Amino acid sequence: MSNDGNERYQRGLEKMAEVDREGCQRVVEVLKTIAPEFANYVVEFAFGDILSGPVLNLKTRELLIVAGLTAMGTAAPQLKFHLKAARNVGCTREEIVEAIVQMSVYAGFPAALNGLYAAKEVFDAEAN
Amino acid sequence: MSNDGNERYQRGLEKMAEVDREGCQRVVEVLKTIAPEFANYVVEFAFGDILSGPVLNLKTRELLIVAGLTAMGTAAPQLKFHLKAARNVGCTREEIVEAIVQMSVYAGFPAALNGLYAAKEVFDAEAN
Amino acid sequence: MSNDGNERYQRGLEKMAEVDREGCQRVVEVLKTIAPEFANYVVEFAFGDILSGPVLNLKTRELLIVAGLTAMGTAAPQLKFHLKAARNVGCTREEIVEAIVQMSVYAGFPAALNGLYAAKEVFDAEAN
Amino acid sequence: MSNDGNERYQRGLEKMAEVDREGCQRVVEVLKTIAPEFANYVVEFAFGDILSGPVLNLKTRELLIVAGLTAMGTAAPQLKFHLKAARNVGCTREEIVEAIVQMSVYAGFPAALNGLYAAKEVFDAEAN
Amino acid sequence: MSNDGNERYQRGLEKMAEVDREGCQRVVEVLKTIAPEFANYVVEFAFGDILSGPVLNLKTRELLIVAGLTAMGTAAPQLKFHLKAARNVGCTREEIVEAIVQMSVYAGFPAALNGLYAAKEVFDAEAN
Amino acid sequence: MSNDGNERYQRGLEKMAEVDREGCQRVVEVLKTIAPEFANYVVEFAFGDILSGPVLNLKTRELLIVAGLTAMGTAAPQLKFHLKAARNVGCTREEIVEAIVQMSVYAGFPAALNGLYAAKEVFDAEAN
Numbered sequence: 001m002s003n004d005g006n007e008r009y010q011r012g013l014e015k016m017a018e019v020d021r022e023g024c025q026r027v028v029e030v031l032k033t034i035a036p037e038f039a040n041y042v043v044e045f046a047f048g049d050i051l052s053g054p055v056l057n058l059k060t061r062e063l064l065i066v067a068g069l070t071a072m073g074t075a076a077p078q079l080k081f082h083l084k085a086a087r088n089v090g091c092t093r094e095e096i097v098e099a100i101v102q103m104s105v106y107a108g109f110p111a112a113l114n115g116l117y118a119a120k121e122v123f124d125a126e127a128n
Numbered sequence: 129m130s131n132d133g134n135e136r137y138q139r140g141l142e143k144m145a146e147v148d149r150e151g152c153q154r155v156v157e158v159l160k161t162i163a164p165e166f167a168n169y170v171v172e173f174a175f176g177d178i179l180s181g182p183v184l185n186l187k188t189r190e191l192l193i194v195a196g197l198t199a200m201g202t203a204a205p206q207l208k209f210h211l212k213a214a215r216n217v218g219c220t221r222e223e224i225v226e227a228i229v230q231m232s233v234y235a236g237f238p239a240a241l242n243g244l245y246a247a248k249e250v251f252d253a254e255a256n
Numbered sequence: 257m258s259n260d261g262n263e264r265y266q267r268g269l270e271k272m273a274e275v276d277r278e279g280c281q282r283v284v285e286v287l288k289t290i291a292p293e294f295a296n297y298v299v300e301f302a303f304g305d306i307l308s309g310p311v312l313n314l315k316t317r318e319l320l321i322v323a324g325l326t327a328m329g330t331a332a333p334q335l336k337f338h339l340k341a342a343r344n345v346g347c348t349r350e351e352i353v354e355a356i357v358q359m360s361v362y363a364g365f366p367a368a369l370n371g372l373y374a375a376k377e378v379f380d381a382e383a384n
Numbered sequence: 385m386s387n388d389g390n391e392r393y394q395r396g397l398e399k400m401a402e403v404d405r406e407g408c409q410r411v412v413e414v415l416k417t418i419a420p421e422f423a424n425y426v427v428e429f430a431f432g433d434i435l436s437g438p439v440l441n442l443k444t445r446e447l448l449i450v451a452g453l454t455a456m457g458t459a460a461p462q463l464k465f466h467l468k469a470a471r472n473v474g475c476t477r478e479e480i481v482e483a484i485v486q487m488s489v490y491a492g493f494p495a496a497l498n499g500l501y502a503a504k505e506v507f508d509a510e511a512n
Numbered sequence: 513m514s515n516d517g518n519e520r521y522q523r524g525l526e527k528m529a530e531v532d533r534e535g536c537q538r539v540v541e542v543l544k545t546i547a548p549e550f551a552n553y554v555v556e557f558a559f560g561d562i563l564s565g566p567v568l569n570l571k572t573r574e575l576l577i578v579a580g581l582t583a584m585g586t587a588a589p590q591l592k593f594h595l596k597a598a599r600n601v602g603c604t605r606e607e608i609v610e611a612i613v614q615m616s617v618y619a620g621f622p623a624a625l626n627g628l629y630a631a632k633e634v635f636d637a638e639a640n
Numbered sequence: 641m642s643n644d645g646n647e648r649y650q651r652g653l654e655k656m657a658e659v660d661r662e663g664c665q666r667v668v669e670v671l672k673t674i675a676p677e678f679a680n681y682v683v684e685f686a687f688g689d690i691l692s693g694p695v696l697n698l699k700t701r702e703l704l705i706v707a708g709l710t711a712m713g714t715a716a717p718q719l720k721f722h723l724k725a726a727r728n729v730g731c732t733r734e735e736i737v738e739a740i741v742q743m744s745v746y747a748g749f750p751a752a753l754n755g756l757y758a759a760k761e762v763f764d765a766e767a768n
Contacts, residue, residue, distance in 0.1 A: 027369070034376045037565065038357045038368065045557050046233045046365055053549065055226040063188070064195040064227050068234050071196035073714030074329030075234070075366035077373075098183040099192050101678045105174045106196050106203070108492040109686055110715035112678065113667070117717075120674045155497070162504045165693065166485045166496065173685050174493055181677065201586030202457030203494035205501075229550045236364040237558055238587035240550065241539070245589075248546045283753070290760045293437065294741045294752065301429050302617045302749055309421065311610040316575070320611050323576040324583035324618050330713030331618070331750035333757075354567040355576050361558045362580050362587070411625070418632045422613045422624065430621055430745045439738040444703070448739050451704040452711035452746050458585030459622035459746070461629075482695040483704050489686045490708050490715070620748040 009040065012048030018058060019051070019085040027081075062086035063099050070100050070115035071107035079115065083122040093123055137168065140176030146186060147179070147213040155209075190214035191227050198228050198243035199235035207243065211250040221251055265296065268304030274314060275307070275341040283337075318342035319355045326356050326371035327363035335371065339378040349379055393424065396432030402442060403435070403469040411465075446470035447483050454484050454499035455491035463499065467506040477507055521552065524560030530570060531563070531597040539593075574598035579611050582627035583619035591627065595634040605635055649680065652688030658698060659691070659725040667721075702726035703739050710740050710755035711747035719755065723762040733763055 016024035024047075031039035051061060062085050069079040086096050096119055104112035144152035152175075159167035179189060190213050197207040214224055224247055232240035272280035280303075287295035307317060318341050325335040342352050352375055360368035400408035408431075415423035435445060446469050453463040470480050480503055488496035528536035536559075543551035563573060574597050581591040598608050608631055616624035656664035664687075671679035691701060702725050709719040726736055736759055744752035 030376070031369075031372065034379070035353045035357055035372050037561075038353075038360065038372065041357075041360065041557070041561060042365065042369075045553070045561075049549075049553060049557075050230055050233050053226055053229070055220075055222045056230070060188070060191070061230060064192060064230055065234060067192040068195045068199035068231050069366065071200050072235060072329075072364075072366075073712075075364075075370065078234070078366040078369065092183075094183045097675045097678075098181055101181070101675055101681075102178055102184070102189060102192055103196050104492075104678070104681070105178050106193060106206070106492045106494060107200060108488075108490045108495070108712075108715075109682065110490060110709065110712075110718040111492070113671075113682075113718065114715065116671065116675050116678065120670070123674070158504070159497075159500065162507070163481045163485055163500050165689075166481075166488070166500065169485075169488070169685070169689060170493065170497075173681070173689075177677075177681060177685075197494065200457075200492075200494075201584075203492075203498065206494040206497065225547045225550075229547055229553075232364075232550070232553070234364045234366060236360075236362045236367070236584075236587075237554065238362060238581065238584075238590040239364070241543075241554075241590065242587065244543065244547050244550065248542070251546070286760070287753075287756065290763070291737045291741055291756050293433075294737075294744065294756065297429070297433060297741075297744070298749065298753075301425070301433075305421075305425060305429075306614055306617050309610055309613070311604075311606045312614070316572070317614060319572070320576060320579040320614055321618060324579045324615050325750065327580035327584050328619060328713075328750075331748075331754065334618070334750040334753065348567075350567045354565055357565070358562055358568070358573060358576055359580050361562050362577060362590070363584060414632070415625075415628065418635070419609045419613055419628050422609075422616065422628065425613075425616070426621065426625075434742055434745050437738055437741070439732075439734045440742070444700070445742060447700070448704060448707040448742055449746060452707045452743050453622065455708035455712050456585075456620075456622075456747060459620075459626065462622040462625065462746070476695075478695045482693055485693070486690055486696075486701060486704055487708050489690050490705060490718070491712060616748075618748045618750060620744075620746045620751070622746060623748070 008044040008048040010048075011052050012043035012046070015047040015051050015058075016043065018089065019047075019062070020081065020088050023081055023084060058089045059086075059091055062089050063091055063095060066096060066115070067099050067103055070103045070111055073107065073111045073114060076114075076118065080118050080122060083119050087122065087126065093119075136172040136176040138176075139180050140171035140174070143175040143179050143186075144171065146217060147175075147190070148209065148216050151209055151212060186217045187214075187219055190217050191219055191223060194224060194243070195227050195231055198231045198239055201235065201239045201242060204242075204246065208246050208250060211247050215250065215254065221247075264300040264304040266304075267308050268299035268302070271303040271307050271314075272299065274345060275303075275318070276337070276344050279337055279340060314345045315342075315347055318345050319347055319351060322352060322371070323355050323359055326359045326367055329363065329367045329370060332370075332374065336374050336378060339375050343378065343382065349375075392428040392432040394432075395436050396427035396430070399431040399435050399442075400427065402473060403431075403446070404465065404472050407465055407468060442473045443470075443475055446473050447475055447479060450480060450499070451483050451487055454487045454495055457491065457495045457498060460498075460502065464502050464506060467503050471506065471510065477503075520556040520560040522560075523564050524555035524558070527559040527563050527570075528555065530601060531559075531574070532593065532600050535593055535596060570601045571598075571603055574601050575603055575607060575611050578608060578627070579615055582612050582615045582623055585619065585623045585626060588626075588630065592630050592634060595631050599634065599638065605631075648684040648688040650688075651692050652683035652686070655687040655691050655698075656683065658729065659687075659702070660721070660728050663721055663724060698729045699726075699731055702729050703731055703735060706736060706755070707739050707743055710743045710751055713747065713751045713754060716754075716758065720758050720762060723759050727762065727766065733759075 065082045100115035193210045228243035321338045356371035449466045453459045484499035577594045612627035705722045740755035
């Protein structure tokens with residue numbers, strides 16, 4: 001709303017463009033029809049504050065998100081989004097698969113299996 | 129039991145030594161008194177198979193585990209173990225903090241807060 | 257089975273009628289074909305005991321259920337049921353959206369996003 | 385409150401006596417000071433309805449509860465209660481350990497480890 | 513950092529003062545020693561953005577948070593914080609107990625029991 | 641890879657044949673295309689080590705898995721797999737339903753409802 005809100009918003013939009021511009025736009029467009037304030041929070045906080053933080057590069061961050069969402073097992077659409085994002089920012093298929101397989105020890109085999117099924121969908125879509 | 133079991137067991141012990149020899153020994157000793165087979169699975173499967181996998185280095189793996197356990201929020205002793213392990217294999221405090229903070233978006237602020245409190249305990253113990 | 261069972265059952269049916277008569281009937285009919293005792297527990301305990309409790313009105317209760325199910329993220333069909341129920345007992349769209357958005361802090365953005373997507377489906381169905 | 389409520393309550397008390405009379409009384413006494421209605425629901429619904437159901441014997445039921453609570457990882461006091469209950473109704477230590485270890489595949493190693501630590505505490509207390 | 517960041521920060525501090533000034537300060541002080549950026553996010557996003565939102569009053573918000581955290585069962589320190597906050601903004605003990613008991617249907621009896629134990633601690637501390 | 645790996649792999653294949661040969665093959669085939677090492681771990685660890693353990697028979701194990709997965713609520717495809725497996729190793733419909741219903745107390749009604757819906761699908765497919 002204010003100028004600085006715009007600064008965070010701007011930084012969020014840039015980060016979104018690095019990750020998956022179209023995918024992000026689709027999410028934000030849907031959110032604007034039902035919860036416009038929350039659409040702003042996704043851009044400003046999730047992307048503008050957290051994903052834009054220093055210390056870790058975007059590739060590591062996306063691997064961490066894939067690991068976290070795989071372990072939780074409650075966020076199928078977001079896991080798929082970040083599997084694609086991980087690929088967009090340069091994670092190899094092998095790195096992504098290893099990150100998911102690692103979660104089998106900590107969150108169980110079903111969590112890892114469902115993560116791998118989602119990864120397969122994302123990888124297969126790339127092939128086309 | 130057989131030779132190859134020993135091969136996986138041996139590989140697991142070596143990985144444990146890289147991560148936190150004493151901490152691992154303590155866990156395995158306790159497990160042997162109640163579930164000796166499971167003590168073997170921890171060494172052979174968790175450390176010998178999964179943590180010894182190729183593709184990702186140990187530093188990245190420990191960051192991923194910290195992210196996953198922070199997101200789950202149900203594994204306080206294991207999170208503390210892997211926070212210490214992450215430090216032992218070369219993760220900086222800043223990297224660990226960023227990995228935990230990142231989970232605030234995906235698993236909520238309480239998950240991140242409890243992860244940070246655990247990290248603080250581990251970091252404070254180092255100082256001494 | 258006995259008279260008092262019937263008293264609790266009766267109270268449950270009345271509460272169900274306030275919340276979503278048709279939706280409840282559909283659930284109970286399916287349950288009767290596979291777990292008839294559990295069909296009774298849904299009517300008697302969930303609706304006859306808990307949802308009929310004093311102190312909180314039905315509108316507040318449905319908002320609390322929406323918040324709880326959004327935070328859990330493991331109960332998509334039940335969340336959709338209670339989003340509709342919340343509307344039936346007088347919650348505004350804005351109140352429901354705020355209750356879901358609030359969970360973004362406590363259970364993460366994916367939990368809130370999936371809650372909002374479900375709410376959008378329920379609100380869109382109303383429009384017709 | 386009514387006679388039949390008393391019938392379910394009576395059945396619940398009898399089931400509690402089979403499982404762990406003292407442990408149950410302690411829980412119910414605490415609940416009465418803060419949520420007396422819920423104290424009744426524990427006796428009537430959890431013990432009088434569900435745990436008194438036909439088809440499965442109490443030993444199998446307690447093993448199932450131990451498995452479920454181990455997998456969830458969010459109910460430490462209740463897991464400990466049911467580990468003791470499982471012993472009281474005739475589960476061997478070996479059966480309990482196997483039920484917990486089995487969850488390592490489905491809910492991850494931390495869930496199984498925390499279950500085993502709790503079991504060790506319960507078994508050690510028996511020895512005295 | 514910028515002025516508007518300060519505006520959100522200021523709004524967050526005011527909301528914190530309504531909820532539990534001392535409790536919030538303690539959390540923020542600890543966070544500043546380990547993750548100063550995240551300390552800002554707690555003030556700005558959790559309190560300045562979300563808890564300061566329109567539509568729902570603070571009393572309803574705190575009840576919803578209590579319900580959500582009870583259902584999740586992974587955030588004991590935060591649940592206790594918000595039980596106290598709920599009291600501070602005017603929720604009666606009876607309303608809080610009902611909100612927790614309601615979760616027994618949706619998240620299970622252990623979740624509700626642990627919520628009630630936490631509430632008892634908070635209520636008992638008030639008495640002194 | 642080595643001979644003993646083959647021994648565990650062999651034991652896993654035999655256990656899979658007891659449980660659901662075709663269903664297992666389908667899972668393993670998919671995994672081989674994306675994570676061949678993990679396909680081995682499923683056969684060797686999940687089936688060869690854990691499910692082949694002594695003390696508990698396969699019928700009890702499958703009931704425990706159904707209970708655990710129902711309680712977790714994050715593993716729909718795996719729950720369906722093990723509902724079919726439970727039937728294949730001799731669990732009656734009534735035993736399965738009771739195991740699921742029991743989880744209503746510990747993991748909530750939505751967990752039990754979704755478990756029962758999955759069971760209904762599996763039972764209905766049998767009828768044909």
